[in-house]
Amino acid sequence: MNLARAVTALGVGYLFGSASFARLVGKVVAPGQDLSGGEIELPGGATVAYGSVGATKIAMRAGPVPGIVTGILDAGKAYGPTMVARRRWPDEPYYAFVAAGAIAGHNWPLYHGFKGGRGQTPFYGGLAAMDWVSIPVTTAAGVLLGTAVFRDTLAAYSLGMWLTIPFAALRRRPAEVGYAAIGNVMFTIAMIPETKAYLELRRSGKVRKMATLKDFIYSYPAMRRSEDGTASGEAEGEGAAGR
Numbered sequence: 001m002n003l004a005r006a007v008t009a010l011g012v013g014y015l016f017g018s019a020s021f022a023r024l025v026g027k028v029v030a031p032g033q034d035l036s037g038g039e040i041e042l043p044g045g046a047t048v049a050y051g052s053v054g055a056t057k058i059a060m061r062a063g064p065v066p067g068i069v070t071g072i073l074d075a076g077k078a079y080g081p082t083m084v085a086r087r088r089w090p091d092e093p094y095y096a097f098v099a100a101g102a103i104a105g106h107n108w109p110l111y112h113g114f115k116g117g118r119g120q121t122p123f124y125g126g127l128a129a130m131d132w133v134s135i136p137v138t139t140a141a142g143v144l145l146g147t148a149v150f151r152d153t154l155a156a157y158s159l160g161m162w163l164t165i166p167f168a169a170l171r172r173r174p175a176e177v178g179y180a181a182i183g184n185v186m187f188t189i190a191m192i193p194e195t196k197a198y199l200e201l202r203r204s205g206k207v208r209k210m211a212t213l214k215d216f217i218y219s220y221p222a223m224r225r226s227e228d229g230t231a232s233g234e235a236e237g238e239g240a241a242g243r
Contacts, residue, residue: 075125103119158187
């Protein structure tokens, strides 16, 4: 592997990832609104401030369809350059560097003061270009573990991402293992504000445990108007959260 080419791949991915489709879509469907505010409603009625600027925020402000469109675009900005790199250098891991860079750009975009999303959607966009089979398998397993074993919203929301690491290892794909590990680290760092607030609510008993998978499905997209009144209402965008 050529180090200079790997660094270039990382930089190219970062520049692609820095494109904030949430802001572009927001100018059309939520003109003049500040996308940095908002809250997510959790099981039990407690809320957590959500500062991410991504597909979830567009779903909160404008409904599920714009949120899903934003999610597709955010996944595409990772999928496209990753697939190009994979086809150009099929025997080298440069595609993984491109995909990792796209997540970094999405979370900390160069063009928008390093204030972006949380990285889940571009994570899966990059993974789709590498091993799309892993996405439904690990997502289903993560939701099942989160709801049936941990009975926890955050676990059900994020475990699928972590499961991509052992899944790639079982398939003996070292580049994907590295990508999944780095992607999860970036997601975890970006989620620190929400995670800290969520855990505090759990400790105080303000968030109840999920009883069933149905409970997760209905609570997952539950959004509520932000306190400053900038959101447009609740949105039930099943595929838009994240991200």
